[in-house]
Structures are given as structure tokens and as C-alpha cells.
Amino acid sequence: MGPVLAGPVNLYIIWYGRWNQNHQATIRDFIYSLSYSSPYPSVSDWWRTVRLSTDQTGSNVTGNIVLSGEFYDYRYSHGRYLSRLAMQSIIKSAVTAHPRALPLNPHNGLYLVLTSGDVQVQDFCRAVCGFHYFTFPTIVGVTVPYAWVGYSGTQCPGMCAYPFAWPKYSGGGNNIMRAPNGDPGVDGMISVLAHELAEVSSNPLINAWYAGDDPTSPTEIADLCLGVYGTGGGGGFVGKVNKDSWGDGYNVNGVKGRRFMVQWVWNPVKRRCFGPNAID
Numbered sequence: 001m002g003p004v005l006a007g008p009v010n011l012y013i014i015w016y017g018r019w020n021q022n023h024q025a026t027i028r029d030f031i032y033s034l035s036y037s038s039p040y041p042s043v044s045d046w047w048r049t050v051r052l053s054t055d056q057t058g059s060n061v062t063g064n065i066v067l068s069g070e071f072y073d074y075r076y077s078h079g080r081y082l083s084r085l086a087m088q089s090i091i092k093s094a095v096t097a098h099p100r101a102l103p104l105n106p107h108n109g110l111y112l113v114l115t116s117g118d119v120q121v122q123d124f125c126r127a128v129c130g131f132h133y134f135t136f137p138t139i140v141g142v143t144v145p146y147a148w149v150g151y152s153g154t155q156c157p158g159m160c161a162y163p164f165a166w167p168k169y170s171g172g173g174n175n176i177m178r179a180p181n182g183d184p185g186v187d188g189m190i191s192v193l194a195h196e197l198a199e200v201s202s203n204p205l206i207n208a209w210y211a212g213d214d215p216t217s218p219t220e221i222a223d224l225c226l227g228v229y230g231t232g233g234g235g236g237f238v239g240k241v242n243k244d245s246w247g248d249g250y251n252v253n254g255v256k257g258r259r260f261m262v263q264w265v266w267n268p269v270k271r272r273c274f275g276p277n278a279i280d
Contacts, residue, residue: 001056001207001208002055002203002204002205002206002207002208003055003204003205003208004053004054004055004059004060004061004201004202004203004204004208004209005061005062005108005110005145005200005201005202005204006055006059006060006061006062007062007064007107007108008062008064008065008066008108009062009064009065009066009108009109009110009201010066010068010069010103010105010108010109010110011031011065011066011067011068011110011111011112012068012069012070012071012094012102012103012105012109012110012111012112013027013031013067013069013070013071013112013114014070014071014073014090014091014094014102014111014112014113014114015070015071015072015073015074015114015116016073016076016090016113016114016115016116016119017073017074017076017080017115017116017117017118017119018074018116018118019072019074019114019116020186022182022183023151023183023185023186026181026183026186026187026190026258027114027186027189027190027193028067029254029255029256029258030043030190030193030194030254030258030260031065031067032067032254032255033252033253033254033255033258033260034047034065034197035063035064035065035066036255038252038253038254038255038258039253040253040276041251041252041253041275041276041277042252042253042254042276043194043252043253043254043260043262044063045252045276046194046252046262046265046275046276047063048063048276049264049265049266049267049274049275049276050197050198050201050202050221050265051063052267052268052269053201053202053208053209053221053268055208061201061202062201065110065197068103068105068109069102069103070102071094071097071100071101071102073090073093073094076119077090077093078090078093080118080119080120081119081120082115082119082120082121082122083121083122084121084122084123084131084133084148085139087113087133087146087148088135088136088139088140088146089139090113091111091113091135091140091144091146092139092140092141094111095140104140104141104142104144105144106142106143106144109144110144110145110146110147110200111135111144111145111146111147112146112147112148112149112193113146113147113148113149114148114149114150114151114189114193115148115149115150115151116151117150117151117152117153117154117155117185118154119150120155121148121150124150124155124156124160125152125155125156125159125160129149129150129152129156129159129160129188129189129192130147130148130149130150130192130193130195130196131147131148131196132145132146132147132148132196132199132200132204133145133146133206134146134204134205134206143205145200145204145205146200147193147196147197147200148196149189149192149193149196150189151185151186151189152185152188152189152192153183153184153185153186153188153189154185157184157185157188160188160189160192161179161184161185161187161188161189162188162227163176163177163229163238163249163261164176164177164178164179164184164187164188164249164261165184165188177238177241177243177247177248177249177261178246178247178248178249179248179249179261180244180248180249180250180258180259180260180261181258181259181260187260187261190260190261190262191229191260191261191262191263194222194260194262194263195222195262195263195265196222198220198221198222198265199220199221199222199223202220202221203218203220203221206218209221209268211224221265221266221268222263222265222266224265224266224273225263225264225265225266225273226263227263228263228264228273229241229251229261229262229263229264229275230251230264230275230277230278230279231277231278231279231280233264233273239264240277240279241261241277242259242277244259249261251275251277252275252276252277262275263275
């Protein structure tokens with residue numbers, strides 16, 4: 001019954017903590033890849049499945065996502081142990097900072113808080129690798145959608161950087177897929193980031209596209225396809241994906257010759273999980 005992000009989106013990144021510049025470049029290139037064409041199957045082809053989600057007026061999720069600003073919170077303004085609610089205070093700090101604040105954009109803004117590997121977040125690694133919600137006017141001043149994703153390369157790669165790292169208990173240690181951009185933490189993070197962007201776009205106010213009776217713990221369009229990256233995926237098998245000459249796994253192409261591995265999302269037309277690298 002609720003809206004989707006149908007209009008052009010201005011995306012603002014808050015880099016919380018100390019970040020590796022190569023990792024930042026990989027994440028930026030993924031975001032650029034959402035709106036720019038690359039060789040098939042591409043990130044923008046993958047996003048077309050997300051775009052099939054519509055609101056009550058028939059408007060589709062936008063295909064226009066522009067990286068419109070970045071804020072560097074390298075002083076850990078709210079410490080290195082963060083509650084889930086603290087993300088809203090981090091956004092508040094970024095939009096009120098002097099002299100280079102991010103715009104506070106209640107019309108088509110989407111805020112992305114990315115925490116570095118030395119920041120611990122409530123439920124991170126135990127229950128979640130990322131989440132999305134919307135800000136409270138009492139904290140930020142307006143209601144805007146936002147998402148958080150943590151860098152998992154040091155804290156829990158086995159949970160949040162799958163399939164480039166395996167859980168200790170899985171016994172799959174000899175069959176690890178190499179990360180396409182050279183770092184399991186950032187490549188795993190990009191799949192989580194894709195997951196959250198798909199869900200915040202199709203369910204920004206937690207009243208649009210989700211399954212289940214409880215909107216406080218919804219099953220959204222990416223939750224339905226957890227662990228599925230190609231045809232035949234599921235149950236611990238990623239599915240049919242590509243490997244380059246180095247043995248790096250990927251399933252979509254991006255800008256600047258980048259390759260990424262992103263999980264599939266629910267296709268409401270085909271009524272199944274789907275991605276552009278599907279072979280059926």
C-alpha cells in the first residue's frame with residue numbers, strides 16, 4: 001500500500017570510520033553501474049528486476065540513481081560501538097556539519113551509512129550484515145530512507161562476505177570463490193549493499209513490498225533470494241555464475257571493466273528469484 005522510490009534518487013554516502021581508498025572506489029563504481037550501461041549481464045540489467053516493483057499508481061522503482069554527495073566521518077563522531085538507532089544520529093551529524101554538510105533532502109534523498117572494519121554495530125555479524133529504515137523527524141528533522149552496511153572483512157567474513165568466505169562450521173573451506181575486486185570484505189559488502197538498495201527502493205517506509213504479517217520483521221524482495229546468485233542456487237550453492245581467467249567469481253558487469261557478484265532478487269512477473277545471468 002505504500003510508495004516505492006519512483007523518482008530520480010540522489011544517493012548520499014557517509015563513510016564512517018577510516019576507509020581504504022581502493023575499497024571506496026570499488027563501492028562508488030558499483031553505484032555508478034546501477035544507472036550506466038555495461039556489457040550484458042550488467043548491474044543495470046540486474047536493477048531492471050528491482051524496477052518491476054511498482055506502487056499503487058503503477059509507477060516503477062527508479063532507474064536513475066545518482067551519487068550526489070559524500071561525507072567523511074573519520075573521527076568516529078558517535079564512537080566505535082553503534083546501536084541501530086545511532087545511524088540516524090550519524091546522518092543528523094552529516095547534514096548539520098560545518099563547513100561541508102551533506103544536503104538534507106526529504107524529496108528524493110537516500111542516505112547510505114557505511115561503517116569501516118573497526119566499528120561494531122548492534123546485531124552486526126550476529127543477525128544482520130546490513131539493514132534499511134527511515135529517519136525519525138525527532139532525530140533528523142525529516143523522514144528520509146536510509147540504509148547501513150558494515151565492512152565485514154575483519155569481523156565476520158564467513159557470514160557477511162559469502163561466497164568469498166565460508167562460515168567456520170560449513171566445511172566448505174577448500175571451495176572458496178575468489179573475490180572479483182580482490183577483497184572478500186568489500187566484494188561481500190557490495191552484495192549486501194545491492195540487497196539493501198533493492199529493498200529500500202521497493203519498501204522505503206516499510207509499507208510497500210514485503211511478505212509476512214509483521215512489518216517490523218518483513219521478508220522483502222531480496223530476503224526471498226538469500227544466497228542465490230545464479231540458476232540452481234540455494235541451500236548453500238550459489239548457482240551457475242561466471243569465473244574469469246583468475247578464478248574470480250562474478251555474475252554481473254559494471255563500469256570501468258569492473259565485475260561484481262550480487263544476489264538475485266524476487267521478480268514479481270516471473271514469480272521467482274531472478275537475475276540477468278539466468279540460463280533458463
